[in-house]
Amino acid sequence: MIESLDMHILDLFQNALASGASEVLLRLECPSDENRLTIEMRDNGRGMDAETLAAVERGYYSSKCERCVGLGLPLLRATAEHCGGQFEIKSRPGEGTTVTATMLREHIDLPPFENVTETLLTLLATSGDRRIRLAVDCGIPFELDTDEIEAALGDVPRSHPDVIAFLRAFLAERLG
Amino acid sequence: MKLEELRQIRERAQSDMRLRGGAVRVKVVVGMGTSGIAAGARGVISAFLEEIQKRRLTDVVVTQSGEKGFASQEPVVEIVERDRPRVLYGHVDPAGARRIVAEHIVNGAVVEDLVLAVHEAEKE
Numbered sequence: 001m002i003e004s005l006d007m008h009i010l011d012l013f014q015n016a017l018a019s020g021a022s023e024v025l026l027r028l029e030c031p032s033d034e035n036r037l038t039i040e041m042r043d044n045g046r047g048m049d050a051e052t053l054a055a056v057e058r059g060y061y062s063s064k065c066e067r068c069v070g071l072g073l074p075l076l077r078a079t080a081e082h083c084g085g086q087f088e089i090k091s092r093p094g095e096g097t098t099v100t101a102t103m104l105r106e107h108i109d110l111p112p113f114e115n116v117t118e119t120l121l122t123l124l125a126t127s128g129d130r131r132i133r134l135a136v137d138c139g140i141p142f143e144l145d146t147d148e149i150e151a152a153l154g155d156v157p158r159s160h161p162d163v164i165a166f167l168r169a170f171l172a173e174r175l176g
Numbered sequence: 177m178k179l180e181e182l183r184q185i186r187e188r189a190q191s192d193m194r195l196r197g198g199a200v201r202v203k204v205v206v207g208m209g210t211s212g213i214a215a216g217a218r219g220v221i222s223a224f225l226e227e228i229q230k231r232r233l234t235d236v237v238v239t240q241s242g243e244k245g246f247a248s249q250e251p252v253v254e255i256v257e258r259d260r261p262r263v264l265y266g267h268v269d270p271a272g273a274r275r276i277v278a279e280h281i282v283n284g285a286v287v288e289d290l291v292l293a294v295h296e297a298e299k300e
Contacts, residue, residue, distance in 0.1 A: 152182035156189040159237040
């Protein structure tokens with residue numbers, strides 16, 4: 001079962017990769033002075049037609065599909081709606097997909113974060129040469145764009161162990 | 177911690193790469209479909225990234241894939257190396273991931289008790 005918010009983020013991310021996206025944006029907000037939490041994943045992948053989207057929204061999307069995009073979406077929808085928030089998915093063929101889930105940050109049933117630093121590091125470090133952007137407000141707000149990282153690194157790959165160490169420390173410092 | 181610090185890493189890494197060559201020798205592919213994630217693939221990826229960082233393995237990359245039809249054996253990890261058979265491991269936990277790094281990736285010995293399948297290398 002999906003038991004943590006990290007799992008939801010990783011599941012959304014895998015959907016984005018499976019959709020053939022070359023760019024993925026994660027917006028993650030849980031400002032300490034507000035009772036809300038937002039997870040939004042936007043990709044430029046192949047998107048879904050109205051029929052597929054409707055199936056996903058109803059939560060009947062089968063895991064026996066050719067490409068199993070959407071298996072975790074009904075679970076995220078359930079989490080959002082149960083925790084006093086909303087779930088929205090926008091998609092069009094050829095125009096990518098945006099999934100937005102909101103929750104009340106202080107809801108008693110809100111799943112915990114396991115390790116948000118490691119989760120965001122996973123997005124940055126295991127996505128090959130895709131462009132990943134993070135816009136995060138869960139501690140010290142920050143934005144991070146792998147294009148900027150690569151501009152600083154030149155021909156050194158972002159999978160280099162020293163880069164991973166840097167990114168882990170960079171994220172940990174901002175996520176507390 | 178500022179992004180500018182990456183420039184120092186770049187200089188160090190570039191001289192390193194000149195010394196050893198920059199090619200990727202090993203690709204670690206972790207199954208991150210919903211069932212893999214639910215079975216703990218997140219911790220497995222973290223363990224691989226930590227080991228690679230600790231051992232400074234500059235020729236190893238970690239990537240992820242979707243469902244591969246091994247739901248009951250998740251988390252699954254495939255090790256892909258040039259000119260060597262691809263090895264698929266199952267029921268990998270963080271400790272298993274550390275063993276795969278130490279025994280397979282560093283020492284070249286397959287971790288027999290975690291193997292699900294071995295596929296011959298494709299000729300290039």
